[in-house]
Every structure is written in C-alpha cells, then in structure tokens.
Amino acid sequence: MPDAFAIFDLPRRPWLDATALRDEFHRRSATLHPDAGGDGEKFAQLNAAHEILRQPDARLRHLLELEAPELLAHAQKIPPALADRFMRVAAAGQGCAAFLTRHRAATSPLARALLAAEHVTQSSTLETTLADLDTAQTKALARLEILDPGWRAHLPELATLHAELSYLEKWIAQLRESRLQLTLISNLKSEV
Amino acid sequence: MIAGIDLGTTNSLIGVMDAGFPVLLADSDGERLTPSVVHFPQSGEPLVGRAAARMGTLDAAHTISSIKRRMGERTRLPLRDREFSPEEISALILKKLRADAERALGQTIDRAVITVPAYFNDAQRAATKTAGELAGFTVERILNEPTAAALAYGLDKLRDRSKIAVYDFGGGTFDISILELNQGVFQVLSTNGDTRLGGDDLDAALISDFRFDSALRPHPSANLPLSVSLRSAQISDWQKRELVNAAKHRLSEEDAVEIPHGADVYRLTRARLEELARPIIDRTRAHCLRALADANLAPGELDAVILVGGQTRMPLIRRIVAEIFGREPDTTQHPDEAVATGATLQAGVLSGAVQNIVLLDVTPLSLGIETFGGLMNVIIPRNSTIPLKAGELFTNAVAGQQAMLIHVLQGERELAKDNWPLGQFELPFEPAPKGQARVGVQFEIDANGILHVLVRDTKTGAEKKVEMTSAVDVSDEAVEKMLEDSLEHAFEDVNARIFTEAKLKADELIPAVSAGLEKAGDLLSETERVEIQTRQQEVESAIAIGAAQPLKSAIAALDAATQRLATLLIEKAMREAR
Numbered sequence: 001m002p003d004a005f006a007i008f009d010l011p012r013r014p015w016l017d018a019t020a021l022r023d024e025f026h027r028r029s030a031t032l033h034p035d036a037g038g039d040g041e042k043f044a045q046l047n048a049a050h051e052i053l054r055q056p057d058a059r060l061r062h063l064l065e066l067e068a069p070e071l072l073a074h075a076q077k078i079p080p081a082l083a084d085r086f087m088r089v090a091a092a093g094q095g096c097a098a099f100l101t102r103h104r105a106a107t108s109p110l111a112r113a114l115l116a117a118e119h120v121t122q123s124s125t126l127e128t129t130l131a132d133l134d135t136a137q138t139k140a141l142a143r144l145e146i147l148d149p150g151w152r153a154h155l156p157e158l159a160t161l162h163a164e165l166s167y168l169e170k171w172i173a174q175l176r177e178s179r180l181q182l183t184l185i186s187n188l189k190s191e192v
Numbered sequence: 193m194i195a196g197i198d199l200g201t202t203n204s205l206i207g208v209m210d211a212g213f214p215v216l217l218a219d220s221d222g223e224r225l226t227p228s229v230v231h232f233p234q235s236g237e238p239l240v241g242r243a244a245a246r247m248g249t250l251d252a253a254h255t256i257s258s259i260k261r262r263m264g265e266r267t268r269l270p271l272r273d274r275e276f277s278p279e280e281i282s283a284l285i286l287k288k289l290r291a292d293a294e295r296a297l298g299q300t301i302d303r304a305v306i307t308v309p310a311y312f313n314d315a316q317r318a319a320t321k322t323a324g325e326l327a328g329f330t331v332e333r334i335l336n337e338p339t340a341a342a343l344a345y346g347l348d349k350l351r352d353r354s355k356i357a358v359y360d361f362g363g364g365t366f367d368i369s370i371l372e373l374n375q376g377v378f379q380v381l382s383t384n385g386d387t388r389l390g391g392d393d394l395d396a397a398l399i400s401d402f403r404f405d406s407a408l409r410p411h412p413s414a415n416l417p418l419s420v421s422l423r424s425a426q427i428s429d430w431q432k433r434e435l436v437n438a439a440k441h442r443l444s445e446e447d448a449v450e451i452p453h454g455a456d457v458y459r460l461t462r463a464r465l466e467e468l469a470r471p472i473i474d475r476t477r478a479h480c481l482r483a484l485a486d487a488n489l490a491p492g493e494l495d496a497v498i499l500v501g502g503q504t505r506m507p508l509i510r511r512i513v514a515e516i517f518g519r520e521p522d523t524t525q526h527p528d529e530a531v532a533t534g535a536t537l538q539a540g541v542l543s544g545a546v547q548n549i550v551l552l553d554v555t556p557l558s559l560g561i562e563t564f565g566g567l568m569n570v571i572i573p574r575n576s577t578i579p580l581k582a583g584e585l586f587t588n589a590v591a592g593q594q595a596m597l598i599h600v601l602q603g604e605r606e607l608a609k610d611n612w613p614l615g616q617f618e619l620p621f622e623p624a625p626k627g628q629a630r631v632g633v634q635f636e637i638d639a640n641g642i643l644h645v646l647v648r649d650t651k652t653g654a655e656k657k658v659e660m661t662s663a664v665d666v667s668d669e670a671v672e673k674m675l676e677d678s679l680e681h682a683f684e685d686v687n688a689r690i691f692t693e694a695k696l697k698a699d700e701l702i703p704a705v706s707a708g709l710e711k712a713g714d715l716l717s718e719t720e721r722v723e724i725q726t727r728q729q730e731v732e733s734a735i736a737i738g739a740a741q742p743l744k745s746a747i748a749a750l751d752a753a754t755q756r757l758a759t760l761l762i763e764k765a766m767r768e769a770r
Binding site for chain 2: 022023026027029030033034035036037040043044047048050051106107108109110111112113114116117119120121124176177180183184
C-alpha cells in the first residue's frame, strides 16, 4: 500500500480530524470518481487511502508500517491496561450468547417470559461493559491527539496505543452485535 | 442518450434527461407504470405490461409476474413450446420499455442504467445486466434502488450536508440504505435488506386468509359454509391476488372495503390487514437496526427517513418506520417513481448531462474465500465503498503443489457453507518448495457491484482476468438431494410427527408453568390458578393417551391460560430491574 497520507497530501501523523478528512474525500471524489470523468485507478487509491485514514487503529497501523515496522511485531498481545477488561468483555459476550441460545430454544410465550428477568440482567451487564469500553476508547483517542504534535518521539507508546485501539474496536463491534441481538428479541409486546 | 430504468417486481418505468430535468416516459396508453407481467399467447409474440396483466386473469398458467424474485437462479420456466430463463423474461419487459420510450422520443435508445435492490448479490446483479443486454441495451450501470431514490430526494438539496435513511419496501424486495449527502456527493454509509421480502408477502398472507361472503345475504337457514367454499374454490389464485391487491390499496385510505365478485363479495378491514401484515413488516426492523449500527449512527443523528416503494403508502408501514427511527418519515418522494427518477439522473451523470453529482455506493455483502476448516475468510467487508480492489497473496501449502482451488463466497456467516457461493477458480503454482510459490490475486468490485477476479503473473506482472465456474450446479444437486429426502419422509406417519413435535413443546411448557407459578403465581386470582392447573392436567393426560391432535389443542389451551402469567412475569422482571 502506498503512503495513504501522501495520497491526501497530508503530512504523516497519528491524529486526524474525522469531519475534515471526510470533506476532503468528498471534495476529491467529485473530480476523481470515474463517473465524473476521473481516473478509475486514482479513485481506487483515494478510496483505499480514505478507508485506512478514517479508522484510528488502521491509520496508526499504517503509520507504524511506514515509520517503525519493527514495533508492530510486538503489538499482537493484549496490552496490560486492557487485560482485566478483556475478562469482562469475554464474560459479557459469552453470557449474552448463552442467553440468546436459550431464548431461541424457548418456543412457548411462558418459557420466554421466564427468561425476561435474565434478559434485563444481560442487557445491563452489556451496557455497563460497552460504556466502559467507550470510555477507554475516548481516553486512548485523547492521548493520541496529545501525542500528535511531537509524535516521532513517542513511537513505542503509539505502538501500544495501536494495539489498545485495535482490541477496543474489535470488542466494541462484538458487543454491539450482541446488543443488537438482545434488542431484536426484546419485543415484549409480541411475546405476550 | 442514456435511459434510466426501474425494473421492478410489480411495475417498471423508464425515463430520460430532457433539458436538464429527469422525465419519465409514458406508453401509448399514456401510462408511466408498466406492470412487470409477461403473457405467452397460444401463437404470436409475448404480451408485456397491462395487456399481459389482463390475460393473467383468464390464463394464469401462461402468465409470469414477479420474475424479479427469481433473478440469479439457474431455473428455466417452461412456457408454451420453449423454456425461458428469468433473464429472458426480464429482457421482454425491458424491450417493451425500450420500444415505448423510442416511440415517445422518436429516436433509438441503446444505453441504459438499470436499478436493482441494494441487497442483490453478485449473481442477481449479473443476471440483471444480462437481461439488459438481451434487450439490446449497453448497460452503463447497475444502480442500487435506494441510492437512486436518495438522488431524486437530494437533487434540490445539493448544497446541504445531511444524513438520511432510505426505507424502500417494494413489491418483492426490501432495502434500507443510510447515506451522507455533502456538496453533491452522495455517499452510502451502509445498506441492508432482504431480497425476498415485499408486498408480495402481504398478498400471499391475504390470499391464504381469503374467503368470500355471499353478497346476496341468504336466509340464515341456507347452508352458507358449503356455498362459500365452493365459490371460493372456483376462483383462481391470480383473481384472488387481484382482489386482495385492490383491497390492500384501498385500505391505505379506508377502514373497510367490500369488493363484489359475481354473486360474492370480498370483505377486508384495515384491522385484519394490519394483523396479517405486522409480522411481515416487523422483519424490516432488524435490517434497519443493523444498517444504523454499520453506519455507526443513532437514529437521532439522521436528518430524514425517506419512504419509497408502492407499499409504503400503507399507514401501518409508516407507523412501524416511525417506531424504529423515532421520527415521522419523509413522504415527499413519489413512492412508485422516485427510483426511476434517480436512475434517470444517474444516466444524466454518466452521459455528462448532469454535473456536480457523484454517487459513492457500497457493496452490500462481504466477499471472501473458503479457508482451511470450511471457514469464510473476509477479503472485502460489507459496506466498503466501490469501485475497489483488494489483493490477496496465496502460497503453496506443500512442496510441488501444482494448483489450488479457490471458492469465492458472498455473505455474513462464519461458515463457508452458509454463504452464497459465487464460483470457484483454479490457481496454478510454479513447482517450488513449501511456501515458496506465490500468486497474487486481485478481487475487484466494479461500480455495478459486480466482482472480477484478476490473477497476477509473478514473472511478467501482467494481470489476467479469471473466469469463475459457477458453483450453482453443485447446489442444484444439493437441491435434488433435499427433494429426495423430503419425498422419503413424506410417507412417514404424519400423526407420529405431529405428536413428537407437540410432545417436545409440552416438555418445555410444563416445567415453565411450574416455574412461572412459583415466581408469580401469588399475583394470579384463585380462578386463574385453577384454570391453569386444569389445562395442565389435560396436557398431561393427552400425553398419556398418545393422541396427536388432542395434545396439540390441549397445549394451545394451556398457552392461552398462561398468557396473563407470562405478562406478569415480564412486568415483574421490568419492575425489579429499576
């Protein structure tokens, strides 16, 4: 992958303003898109670069690949700051999955009604865990913005932040999917 | 000149840009809507549109409607002296639209933008493109219907920056797309849907509920049920569909309708229609929530929810959409015409007649390949902006391996076998030690949402397009196997099966009753408790006797008797959560 920052004529940096980036993507698409008489190959590059830059974890990974690829090799394990969170995320996800399996197996309205209390418990555990992950994500992004001006002096910390953000992104997506599943079965009116 | 075409399940339309404005063209009867119906007469050319729909009433066996639902299938429909593919039937509809448009304009039209449901997969898109080519068009673009509708909506709002959802409930398909509009750029953020959910499903529910009342209101002593069933049996499914459709349309405005049919009358109330329709429309909720989650938006962040598709005239749909999104939907767009208008605008963009508009659409389904262990390995995730390319490097797993078979899949399931197989191709390797032979493969999704696979030659660097062999033949075999299996089981004792199913349900229900009574039984009246106990004993004795039908009815009675208990349990859970 060529330098995504260069494609957008941006200096390499870990933090970007999401709205400004999207506006720039739209502005360039208006002339580069093949439908507007642009070059298909150039649009494909712009599209791929936007996809990388808009997500903080993908952007950081790309930056490290360009600047310090040796630091990425160690970033596979869960950072210590997230170790205890991992247990809670796993417990919330598994609890929810097990509950959903039992709920699907229950066919009569009464059997489902008996699961209502646990439904409430599972939902609230999930919400608490998600809120905690959101806080952690906001904190990591704020740290990223702080490191941005002199980022070259903080490459090891950026590598840690990359690992944190990747895990958080993945866990948030998983728990949101669980939340969606819980919402979809929570049509209490139709259960009764 | 490029035409914009909405090839719908129920109706189709065609339009062109005229002096900077999209104009939909009428046929010789002055109608813009052409029913997507084809009739094959005993001799002569097939009839298309209203003439074909009229013939359907008389000769349903030789009349095809809703062919869009079969697009992408490898089936052939026998009609008169030959067989037709779904693409060929669709091509007949497109030819009629083309002829009508050429008559209206006095010039040849041989290029077109054709719309498809956003959730159409690769095979369904490719089939639609083929249909266009069979009708003599160069297909300039396969365009997603909700995106087209967004274009029609956003045309006079090009300076704005907003986020909108397009809820498109058509005759046969449902789509939800979420877009960001910014300075003339229409970027789709996410899309979801069901290509087999639409007005046709409401019709089917109404038809299975269909019965006539006698218009003559005979003396109460007359043997009414018999005469009713005889007359109902005399009318064809096609005629029933026409009746339920007429009733359904009128019930968007009225509370109850009576439609006479000979000596009979078909009565339907809005309440009954909504009772039958609610479970069908409720199925759109999951798709809407998933699209919102994929766009990473809360409903409150949307500036508008646009309704399109003829079925969205129904008040119940409007209420359900308002429930899902927490806001009143925007009904400014013409439900039947917005998609065709948008297709015409996109035709204008491609011909250069419309400036300052660019559509950035997405691929609706994840694209991947089958990996070791039968898992799906996603290469291009759903909702990625198209056109795009993604590369993947393959290496040999053992020394001297000559080739590798790659299965390409589309879908969101973890197991490869649960996803839609797009096809397979063989990747040749140079003789080399394990892990040393490498071949790069490019997966490219074009602006039509159609996949192309390119293999890069490691020596010359040249890319070569790979033709995939369809995996559909394999699933045809699977379908036959399933048919055989079901035939084998067809002769089993039906009663035994019903009894086993009912017994399983009872095994779940009886412990649930005890548990429910223990938790909330004190909230019931003495009468209610006795009623539940009596019904429970009836279920137990029906099991002891081993009779299927009595057990089924006893379970239904116990279900009904415990309904209030179920409500109390849920209320109790809610109360204790606070």
